[in-house]
Amino acid sequence: MALCIYCSTTVLFGGITSDAGFFCSERCQQSQHLLQQSERVPYQKVQQKMLALHQGACPQCGGPGPVDVHRAYRVCSGLFVTKWNDIPLVCCRRCATKSQLGAIGYSLILGWWGLPWGIIVTPLQVWKNLKAICRGPRKNRPSLELEKLVRVGLATRKSTGAKAAPKPSGATQPRRAGTPVPNATAQGSTVASLNP
Numbered sequence: 001m002a003l004c005i006y007c008s009t010t011v012l013f014g015g016i017t018s019d020a021g022f023f024c025s026e027r028c029q030q031s032q033h034l035l036q037q038s039e040r041v042p043y044q045k046v047q048q049k050m051l052a053l054h055q056g057a058c059p060q061c062g063g064p065g066p067v068d069v070h071r072a073y074r075v076c077s078g079l080f081v082t083k084w085n086d087i088p089l090v091c092c093r094r095c096a097t098k099s100q101l102g103a104i105g106y107s108l109i110l111g112w113w114g115l116p117w118g119i120i121v122t123p124l125q126v127w128k129n130l131k132a133i134c135r136g137p138r139k140n141r142p143s144l145e146l147e148k149l150v151r152v153g154l155a156t157r158k159s160t161g162a163k164a165a166p167k168p169s170g171a172t173q174p175r176r177a178g179t180p181v182p183n184a185t186a187q188g189s190t191v192a193s194l195n196p
């Protein structure tokens with residue numbers, strides 16, 4: 001069991017170990033690399049972007065902010081395979097709560113049906129959602145996670161020279177809940193299987 005140094009997801013099986021540390025996925029490894037590059041982006045520019053995003057309208061419902069990085073936790077199982085992930089959402093608190101309640105329903109319906117991980121992970125994911133609903137990021141200032149996201153976004157733009165915003169990570173896998181976080185921030189995902 002190891003912790004991804006980029007997204008802090010706990011990985012039971014698999015993952016990537018490199019000189020920089022341990023990662024849950026290739027995407028996290030790339031994001032960490034971009035995060036290091038982002039140190040060259042002027043501090044003021046990061047702050048400016050971050051505050052604009054934090055105090056701007058919610059990208060999901062268009063309502064007032066603050067906008068920050070929230071997380072919804074889901075699990076689904078099928079006999080001996082259990083897959084759980086943590087979905088980053090850039091939105092306002094109301095949208096985040098909706099997605100987290102949705103994730104609780106999803107996990108309670110689909111999470112249990114795997115042995116042994118379904119039974120272990122389902123209550124854990126439900127608990128994490130409840131904790132996220134009650135706590136969440138602070139309202140009065142942007143979270144470190146939002147700063148990381150903005151930094152990586154700016155570094156991506158710098159390295160590709162593109163003017164357009166980074167592609168959402170959910171581009172190839174549509175999500176019902178929440179606004180997908182730009183490319184650079186990973187969606188932690190863990191799969192446990194007892195199959196050989």
Ligand SMILES: [Zn+2]
Nearest residue numbers: 004007024028
């Ligand atoms: Zn990760």
Ligand SMILES: [Zn+2]
Nearest residue numbers: 058061092095
């Ligand atoms: Zn919203």
